[in-house]
Amino acid sequence: MTQRLVGKSVLITGGSRGIGAETAEQLGAEGALVAVNYREKKRRADAVVRAIEDDGGRALAIGADITDPAAIDAMLSCVVTEFGALDVLVLNASGGLELGAEPGYAMAINRDAQVALARAAAERMSRGSRVVFLTSHQAHFHGRRPVPAEYEPVAASKRAGEDALRALIPELSSRGIELVVVSGDMIEGTIVVTLLERRNPDAVAARTAHGSLPTIAEFASAVVDAIVEPIAEAGHTVYVGGADYLDE
Ligand SMILES: NC(=O)c1ccc[n+]([C@@H]2O[C@H](COP(=O)([O-])OP(=O)(O)OC[C@H]3O[C@@H](n4cnc5c(N)ncnc54)[C@H](OP(=O)(O)O)[C@@H]3O)[C@@H](O)[C@H]2O)c1
Numbered sequence: 001m002t003q004r005l006v007g008k009s010v011l012i013t014g015g016s017r018g019i020g021a022e023t024a025e026q027l028g029a030e031g032a033l034v035a036v037n038y039r040e041k042k043r044r045a046d047a048v049v050r051a052i053e054d055d056g057g058r059a060l061a062i063g064a065d066i067t068d069p070a071a072i073d074a075m076l077s078c079v080v081t082e083f084g085a086l087d088v089l090v091l092n093a094s095g096g097l098e099l100g101a102e103p104g105y106a107m108a109i110n111r112d113a114q115v116a117l118a119r120a121a122a123e124r125m126s127r128g129s130r131v132v133f134l135t136s137h138q139a140h141f142h143g144r145r146p147v148p149a150e151y152e153p154v155a156a157s158k159r160a161g162e163d164a165l166r167a168l169i170p171e172l173s174s175r176g177i178e179l180v181v182v183s184g185d186m187i188e189g190t191i192v193v194t195l196l197e198r199r200n201p202d203a204v205a206a207r208t209a210h211g212s213l214p215t216i217a218e219f220a221s222a223v224v225d226a227i228v229e230p231i232a233e234a235g236h237t238v239y240v241g242g243a244d245y246l247d248e
Helices: 018-029 042-054 069-083 105-122 149-167 169-174 191-199 201-208 216-228
Strands: 009-012 033-038 058-063 088-091 130-136 178-184 236-240
Touching: 009 018, 009 069, 018 033, 018 042, 018 058, 018 216, 033 042, 033 069, 042 058, 058 069, 069 105, 088 105, 088 216, 105 130, 105 149, 105 169, 130 149, 130 216, 149 169, 149 178, 149 191, 169 178, 178 216, 191 201, 216 236
Parallel strands: 009 033, 009 088, 033 058, 088 130, 130 178, 178 236
Antiparallel strands: none
């Protein structure tokens, strides 16, 4: 296989599990230098780093709560010091479904932290760099399609995060940085979907009625393609699964 990201420095938030961990490993296989961010699961992040290194790649784990501006700054400085540059920022980490989360937490992580991180990263990125934001169809199409009640605050805040990032396009474009959004249907095998299935099985059944859900590996692969492939315009959206959402 020809590696498509040889020597490129990529920071992925929330790389310690699920889609983030799989994407980090696929990025490592493409030759990228991968900074695997986690919030508290250091051992899981270290295991992702080891998997990349065992495959011949280079990676490091960086603990940082992305809702903490000082932690963001320290993480970005660490990436640039260790890898010499920051070429790609993958905004994967997301939250709001945690039990006992403060009412404003979903907006804090899914909107405010994403914008703060994109802006702080842009300060350190060169022309030709890219920011990739991951979202779900239920968030991307929020307000246009029904959302399970359990997921409503997450969907609203992730849509607000996407809108706020799109509002940054002029600022990013002036620095030669492109924004790409990757939106996926429910992804089979993720903890979020497993939890939703327990709390509201009909919501998951409503999606599987349209066909099988994309896998974590398929979604991660679409994210890697979204990092590599040229885009027609800033803010381009890549859709993964859920073709029925696109029939307007
Ligand atoms: N799940 C789906 O069906 C689906 C569908 C479409 C799109 N997506 C999108 O794909 C992305 C990943 O989803 P997922 O289901 O794989 O997520 P997940 O299983 O909930 O993983 C969350 C990751 O984010 C990290 N994280 C959480 N809060 C953080 C914080 N404050 N600071 C830094 N890291 C934090 C976690 O780190 P720790 O483990 O250290 O806490 C973990 O690595 C999200 O943007 C989501 O919207 C998901």
